[in-house]
Amino acid sequence: MNSDFQIREHVDLSPYNTMGLAAKARYFISLKSVDQLKEFIADKIWQENQRWILGGGSNVLFIDDFDGLVVHVDIPGKEVVQESDDLVLLKAGAGENWHELVMFCVDKGWGGIENLSLIPGSVGAAPIQNIGAYGTELVDVFHVLEAVNVETGEIHTFTKNECKFGYRDSIFKQEARGKYVVVSVTLRLQKDPQINTVYKALSEALESKGISTPTIKDVSDTVIEIRRSKLPDPAEIGNTGSFFKNPVISESIFDELKERFPDIPHYSVESGAKIPAAWLIDQCGWKGKRFGDAGVHKMQALVIVNYGEATGSEIWSLAQRIQASVEDKFGISLVPEVNVVGKTA
Structure with a gap:
């Protein structure tokens, strides 16, 4: 077993889920690279226990203790894999914080995910859920993702069609549930962004601020303001x-x-x-x-x-x-x- 990571037992999951529930995992491991994941798949504890793959913990409710293995996917990294005059393909590790990735793109002037600002959770969980808000869904900017087969350790690249995206749904919540671990997501972003203000609450909020031709930063800032006014911060409640x-x-x-x-x-x-x-x-x-x-x-x-x-x-x-x-x-x-x-x- 790689000495860079370790299997822990009887771990309190309250720091790892935004509901703050004090359920315990029989076994727990945090993985920071694809190599660590592929190596651990051969381990006895992986093979002999039921597993739950955990990202940012913002979309899970543990009803009771989990008598198995919780795998916290914490793979970092951001990389531009392709760039042209008008497009950027940005690859991000599954363990990256989603909102921080949105802020990174907004700062760069790369448009497409600004309406998805302040959504809690990790990059790896975003396509599983096909996250969406204020008139935008992940599918709108999705290019490909990489996922590791939990039985073979092989990496498979899923295209948009293969992910079978639906409303808060994907193949990973259906027939591929529990069969893959998402390790990276590549997004298709615009250098000359087309601003999306079709969502009524967003357009009205921008109008009330006197913004008639919003930038992606205007959209992001306004979405953040709306979300903070309506939704509780998981860090507080x-x-x-x-x-x-x-x-x-x-x-x-x-x-x-x-x-x-x-x-x-x-x-x-x-x-x-x-x-x-x-x-x-x-x-x-x-x-x-x-x-x-x-x-x-x-x-x-x-x-x-x-x-x-x-x-x-x-x-x-x-x-x-x-x-x-x-x-x-x-x-x-x-x-x-x-x-x-x-x-x-």
């Missing part, structure tokens, strides 16, 4: 950001709901209507509710928070109660955006 996906329903079901709830907001999408999950949850009276140290944020109903000592099972119980109430009132099933890990999930 434990949370995973948006807990549920915004549900997509058929036009016929939406029309029926519109008759019962004339004020129901929606966004038209190819397959029907996308309903803000936050609105549904708020209409069911959950915003600001607290049960012990588990609660729903007072400013954003889509965010479930840990006020300090909540357990994963308490957070999950609250989430299930929210799901049941939305289902009962609207007939809509809310699907968690977070990965729920544990025996009772």
Whole structure:
């Protein structure tokens, strides 16, 4: 075994998940290079235990202790792999902090991910979730990623089509779940950026600041301001950001709901209507509710928070109660955006 890293036992995971849950991992290892990962795949502990691959920990809910191996992917690095007069292909290690990468690109004047400012988590987790916000998704700037096969240790390069991106979804949450570890992501960025202000809240905020021809820095700064005004900082109060996906329903079901709830907001999408999950949850009276140290944020109903000592099972119980109430009132099933890990999930 490489002396540069070590396997730890019975490790408290609270520093490694933004909900701040004190679940324990039977085994834990932090890997800082592809070579370390490929070497460790041959190890007995890797081969004989169930595994959870952990990035920034911003999209995971540990319901209880994890009786297996948690692999913290902490591979750093940024490299321009191709550049022309108008495009840059930027390769980043899976362990890079996503927001810091966005700030790096904004400072360079490379456009495409400025709308994704202040999203917590790591670069490696971004394509798994196909992160998105304020009118932009990762798929819009994605070029390729490299991932290591967990059985063979071989590196496979996935193209955009091979990743099968969907709404907060990818092949890595479906048929390739648990079969690969993402080690790098390459983004296709613009040197002469096309500014995306289609998202209403963003365009209105820019307009209120008197900015008619925004730069990517203007967009980034404004997104950061909006997010900070609506979403709690995980460093101050434990949370995973948006807990549920915004549900997509058929036009016929939406029309029926519109008759019962004339004020129901929606966004038209190819397959029907996308309903803000936050609105549904708020209409069911959950915003600001607290049960012990588990609660729903007072400013954003889509965010479930840990006020300090909540357990994963308490957070999950609250989430299930929210799901049941939305289902009962609207007939809509809310699907968690977070990965729920544990025996009772």
